[in-house]
Structure formats: structure tokens, C-alpha cells
Amino acid sequence: MSKLFGSIEAGGTKFVCAVGNEELMILESATFPTEKPEETLQQAVDFFKQFGSSVVAIAVGSFGPIDIDRGSETYGFVTTTPKPHWANFDMIGFLKDQLDLPMFFTTDVNSSAFGEQLLDPSLKSLVYFTIGTGIGAGAIQDGEFIGGISHAEMGHMFVKRHPEDLAFAGVCPYHGDCLEGVAAGPSLEARTGVRGENIRLDSHVWDIQAYYIAQAAVTTTLTLRPEKIIFGGGVMAQEHMMQRVRKQFAELLNDYVSVPELSAYLQVPSIANNASATVGNFALAKREYDRNN
Incomplete structure (x- = not known):
């Protein structure tokens, strides 16, 4: 059998x-x-x-x-x-x-991180973020999860506030304006009163959200130096978001360290x-x- x-x-x-x-x-x-x-x-x-x-x-x-x-x-x-x-x-x-x-x-x-490494055996390290109802991240190094006393909780890292978003308190019940509090899907409706899928693509709120997600990518780059960072989840399923995040990432990193071509380094999942x-x-x-x- x-x-x-x-x-x-x-x-x-x-x-x-x-x-x-x-x-x-x-x-x-x-x-x-x-x-x-x-x-x-x-x-x-x-x-x-x-x-x-x-x-x-x-x-x-x-x-x-x-x-x-x-x-x-x-x-x-x-x-x-x-x-x-x-x-x-x-x-x-x-x-x-x-x-x-x-x-x-x-x-x-x-x-998700484990699956992505299986799908690309050439990778020895990667970080996988889900940006959806909440935000979480998993990190893989040489086939093993990165963690100590427990799993990583990178979705609750603190981020620098966007100058046009200072009045927004954030939606995380524990930290207010951590990454999840200002960049997860519910933060869009909390700011605008409109569900994310109904917000116009030319709305500036997408750039604000991308600013925070790009910060997470920069922090991950400087802390773990992975070969690839993958962004899944409903928020990142929109093609325009990945473009916005790459643009903000390049501006924030400011060529401080070398990374692969951004179209390969900051990616969406291999499988839909x-x-x-x-x-x-x-x-x-x-x-x-x-x-x-």
C-alpha cells in the first residue's frame, strides 16, 4: 500500500x-x-x-x-x-x-519557506513573508528553520512610520503600530474605511503600505542576508504591490550592501x-x- x-x-x-x-x-x-x-x-x-x-x-x-x-x-x-x-x-x-x-x-x-526551498534546491537560505490578515515570516538556512527558544515572529518587528501615516495607531492588539499593525490587510480598511480589494490601485495608501513591507525586507537583508525573500499572502497577490515594494526597498537600502537583481531577490511564491x-x-x-x- x-x-x-x-x-x-x-x-x-x-x-x-x-x-x-x-x-x-x-x-x-x-x-x-x-x-x-x-x-x-x-x-x-x-x-x-x-x-x-x-x-x-x-x-x-x-x-x-x-x-x-x-x-x-x-x-x-x-x-x-x-x-x-x-x-x-x-x-x-x-x-x-x-x-x-x-x-x-x-x-x-x-x-511555506520549507516548500519554497524544496522547489528551488539551489537555494541554501531564504525568508518567506505572508502579508495577509496577519503578517508572519519563516526563515530557512541549510534546510533548517531559524529559531531558538521558539519560532520567529518577524511580523511584529517595529518599523519607522511613514511621515504621512503618523496619525494611524495601527491595528495590532499587542503592539499597535508594529509591522503587522500597519501593513497587514486589516490596516487598509482601518485607514480608509474601504476593504483592500475595493481600494483604487492609484491610491497613495498602497505606497504607504509598501514602505513598511520594504522596511521588513531591508531589515531581513541586513540581519539574515538570505539569498531570496519571498512575499506571499493576499496583499502581495496584487502585481502592483511587488513593484512598489521593490522600488521602496531600493531607496531604503541605498546600495549599502549588494543584493541580487531585485526581480529575482524580492519574489512572489513559486506556486499560486x-x-x-x-x-x-x-x-x-x-x-x-x-x-x-
């Missing part, structure tokens, strides 16, 4: 569950909204149960913050998320109660709809299975 590997991309807005084969190809997937923990995770459990014993391991890439320390009493928990009902919830415990399988637990952006997270999860699930057998 061929082995199948499971992926759960647990986003703040939606869950994407998938199964793949040993070649890491997606065979079947399901998407549903992120509601209360028990009902959302039960849908994930039901999805995987239909494949019986063929699924041999699952990797979960989750919105954060989460506890990824296997020696911790709260390993597998979503911790201090502002998302209603999910704070301090034992996600892996719930899944393990119904699916007695090896599971790997990390952030959704780590899963953030499917790199699914590919990454398949590989992480396979690695977890191999470690347990």
Missing part, C-alpha cells in the same frame, strides 16, 4: 487540508473557514479519516504564536493569538486524540494560492514519519 502524507495549513481565515504521495504531489484537498477550534479541527479530522490507514503522518503549519518546543507542557498549543477562541488551545492534542499519527508542528510561514505550504508540509510529514520508523 502506498503511503500518503497529510498537510494542514491552519490559517487565521481558512484551513487547507491536503493529502499527497511520496513524490509530494497533491492528490486531494479541502478548504473551509477557520471557525471555533473544535468544529474547525473536526472538519480536518474527518477529511483525513476518509483515507483510512493510508495517511501515515501529518504536518501542521499554523497561524501563531504557537508552542513548538516538544519538551514544553504546552507543546502543540496555539498560545497568545488575538484570534477569538483559539488562545491557549491544544491543537495537536485535539488532532492526536482522533488521529494517532506522527505529527510535525510548525508555523504556516515555516511550512500558497501551495508551497502544502508541499512543504508533505515533506515535513514524510521526514517525521521517517524519524518514527
Whole structure:
């Protein structure tokens, strides 16, 4: 019997569950909204149960913050998320109660970063940002995630305020005007009263947002010096945003250090709809299975 590997991309807005084969190809997937923990995770459990014993391991890439320390009493928990009902919830415990399988637990952006490196084996280092409902980032160096006592939380780095945006307090419930507070999708509606998808492309608010995202890229460049920085998420799915970010990045970095051509250095994901997270999860699930057998 061929082995199948499971992926759960647990986003703040939606869950994407998938199964793949040993070649890491997606065979079947399901998407549903992120509601209360028990009902959302039960849908994930039901999805995987239909494949019986063929699924041999699952990797979960989750919105954060989460506890990824296997020696911790709260390993597998979503911790201090502002998302209603999910704070301090034992996600892996719930899944393990119904699916007695090896599971790997990390952030959704780590899963995406892992998938992107698989898709381009020439890369030894990269950083993957998701700019959407929230902002997160995962970093890979020589095939391993960068982190110490826990995973990175680069989406909450502090940024210099745009001179025309000083009156905006930001939307992060913890920090106000950190990167997520001023550049995540909800910040657009908070400033303008208009949902991001309905804002005119010539609106100056896009340049303000790009200014903050470019700062994150500059800070990442100077701190980690990766070979590539990838920007996924709904905000960056608009082609004009990547162009704006590259322009602002060049102005902010001001040729201080050398970087590759910006069209290659600051990139969008290799696969549409953030499917790199699914590919990454398949590989992480396979690695977890191999470690347990």
C-alpha cells in the first residue's frame, strides 16, 4: 500500500487540508473557514479519516504564536493569538486524540519557506513573508528553520512610520503600530474605511503600505542576508504591490550592501494560492514519519 502524507495549513481565515504521495504531489484537498477550534479541527479530522490507514503522518503549519518546543507542557498549543477562541488551545492534542499519527508542528510561514526551498534546491537560505490578515515570516538556512527558544515572529518587528501615516495607531492588539499593525490587510480598511480589494490601485495608501513591507525586507537583508525573500499572502497577490515594494526597498537600502537583481531577490511564491505550504508540509510529514520508523 502506498503511503500518503497529510498537510494542514491552519490559517487565521481558512484551513487547507491536503493529502499527497511520496513524490509530494497533491492528490486531494479541502478548504473551509477557520471557525471555533473544535468544529474547525473536526472538519480536518474527518477529511483525513476518509483515507483510512493510508495517511501515515501529518504536518501542521499554523497561524501563531504557537508552542513548538516538544519538551514544553504546552507543546502543540496555539498560545497568545488575538484570534477569538483559539488562545491557549491544544491543537495537536485535539488532532492526536482522533488521529494517532506522527505529527510535525510548525508555523504556516515555516511550512511555506520549507516548500519554497524544496522547489528551488539551489537555494541554501531564504525568508518567506505572508502579508495577509496577519503578517508572519519563516526563515530557512541549510534546510533548517531559524529559531531558538521558539519560532520567529518577524511580523511584529517595529518599523519607522511613514511621515504621512503618523496619525494611524495601527491595528495590532499587542503592539499597535508594529509591522503587522500597519501593513497587514486589516490596516487598509482601518485607514480608509474601504476593504483592500475595493481600494483604487492609484491610491497613495498602497505606497504607504509598501514602505513598511520594504522596511521588513531591508531589515531581513541586513540581519539574515538570505539569498531570496519571498512575499506571499493576499496583499502581495496584487502585481502592483511587488513593484512598489521593490522600488521602496531600493531607496531604503541605498546600495549599502549588494543584493541580487531585485526581480529575482524580492519574489512572489513559486506556486499560486500558497501551495508551497502544502508541499512543504508533505515533506515535513514524510521526514517525521521517517524519524518514527
